[in-house]
Amino acid sequence: MKAVIIAAGKGSRFNSEQPKPLTSLLGLSLIGRVILSAKKAGITEFVIVTGYKAELLKKRIGGGGKYDVTILYVHNSNWRMGNGISVLKAEEIVGRENFLLLMADHVFDLKMLKILCSKNLEKNGCILCIDKNLEDIDFEEATKVLVRNGLIEDIGKTIQTYNGVDCGAFLCSPAVFEAIRTSLSHGEDTLTDGVKILCDKNKVRAADVTGVSWQDIDTQENLRAAEEMLLKSLKKKTDGLIAKAINRRFSLRISKYVSRFGINPNELSVFCFLLGVISGGLFAFQNFILGGVLAQAASVFDGVDGEIARLTMRESRYGGFLDSILDRYADAFIILGMTYAIYMERGGLWVWLGGCLALIGSPMSMLAREKYHAMTGHKYLLKYDRRSRFIPATRDVRLFVVMLGGILHQPLIALMVIAVITNMKAYLRLVDMRETISEGPRKTTSIPIV
Known part of the structure; x- marks a missing residue:
């Protein structure tokens, strides 16, 4: 199984000219940490979707030799738009296979991927890691989810009823590509918009990783929190x-x-x-x-x-x-x-x-x-x-x-x-x-x- 890593964004809140996935965190770039974590979970084939300063990112990460994995790249020239477009770009390499979908700016404990990979993915379905611990969550930025009986019924940043948050790690069937295309036809271009369509069909299940350490890196404050999390571990x-x-x-x-x-x-x-x-x-x-x-x-x-x-x-x-x-x-x-x-x-x-x-x-x-x-x-x-x-x-x-x-x-x-x-x-x-x-x-x- 391949892992798709979305690494197209700039990370404007970091006030840096380099792509955010190359931000250093305790001796490793953010994306390098994601690659090595996935490798420990048994993944050796990666598809990285680039955008902002793609050549710099490709030069720094390379073809996977230094990580002892295989890395293929696909470029999203519309990286300023929603991340759903970046996910769609990976379809040409992933094809009709199931795949892991990860974010280059998320730091997580290996346990998260082990829990996710242990789940059985239904045909045309999707599994999303969710955290029900809502303490210390930035509710303005967090993508919230409503989970009932293991199914995610609703997802979005603005939903009013929720009992968990999206951790940014997915196990996907190719059905997610068609869902994103449908959301794009409605003028909605984020991955969340596509996942929401699958939710309406009862096709998105939750992998509860409450208690497992993870951190979404959007700001310098998040970076410091991730540093503290890793040192504590x-x-x-x-x-x-x-x-x-x-x-x-x-x-x-x-x-x-x-x-x-x-x-x-x-x-x-x-x-x-x-x-x-x-x-x-x-x-x-x-x-x-x-x-x-x-x-x-x-x-x-x-x-x-x-x-x-x-x-x-x-x-x-x-x-x-x-x-x-x-x-x-x-x-x-x-x-x-x-x-x-x-x-x-x-x-x-x-x-x-x-x-x-x-x-x-x-x-x-x-x-x-x-x-x-x-x-x-x-x-x-x-x-x-x-x-x-x-x-x-x-x-x-x-x-x-x-x-x-x-x-x-x-x-x-x-x-x-x-x-x-x-x-x-x-x-x-x-x-x-x-x-x-x-x-x-x-x-x-x-x-x-x-």
Whole structure:
């Protein structure tokens, strides 16, 4: 199935000479974000309807190679008129196939397209994503809908009775082209006018996406709202205690700034690793304060690489693998640096024993989760931690303990705390796993630990 993207408008309220679809949002153009979102939903063929400064848009987006998709273009020379004409222009390429219809200036969560694509489209019908949450809606600009029993009975910006708004994502049959032609014969040239004709025939169903994040970009204020929406989406329910309370507050600000430079997330993973190595070196030379500060900086940047990957839709399995391996090495350098410094100050083989326990315990939390996934094919779920959930031993907590130990000139206490909490966590998780693995994984809606 193809996706048609309407990208003909100028976006006069942006006061910019470039086409609005090329407006940058946290490292990606608006239209690039739409393309990559649709690609994640399984769409690899696109038809882009151009208008204002078409050649510039085509030059910037290209034939789809940089997105690993196929893109065809069709031009609407009457782009100043209603967007229904732009939709009609796509008919010559789409033909008699069903297709997705998307707007280049809409930002949305991938869940929206997954919900839409999961629907069964009736012959000569249309399905429109609608949102029934009417809070914070610009009612003058929003296209409103009246939905009853899953059917959209009315649609328009000026209708008086409504219970939802149009989200700008459609699953269409070719019947929409004929409906638009009919509306044009009545002097009405918008897509909404054509959809309204199908509504009168009970041919438009609603895909309720209430609760899914999306934003129509018409003004700079909308752009800022979309930015805030995307940054907020980067927070994870599975974040550790320190990541949630401290790290995300800094990492989101850093990611917002860094996203504009096109830096590869893997490069940020390497940078984070180097921070860990330098921290370990500073500890070894007994510069405890700076070593501790850099350890916490590494903890913050450990979130930035993943945030940038998600913001710019460059997530990859290799990137996750690289990040995980480099984190383990960085942790080892920090612990070894601390152990060496304590040994040089106090002496005694017991120091190395404590360092070894911290070194062994640190990766155990991740290893247990990965081993469970490899054995069962299921993600490790928070509910499996019956006893061990009360031991905070995630990486963000460990590095925070390192920072406190450095700043307070108490690296020995920090090292011992890490040795105790990580190995206690590993032991309790072994006890938990004995019960979980014997029971087998059960269907659940619990939060996965990733």
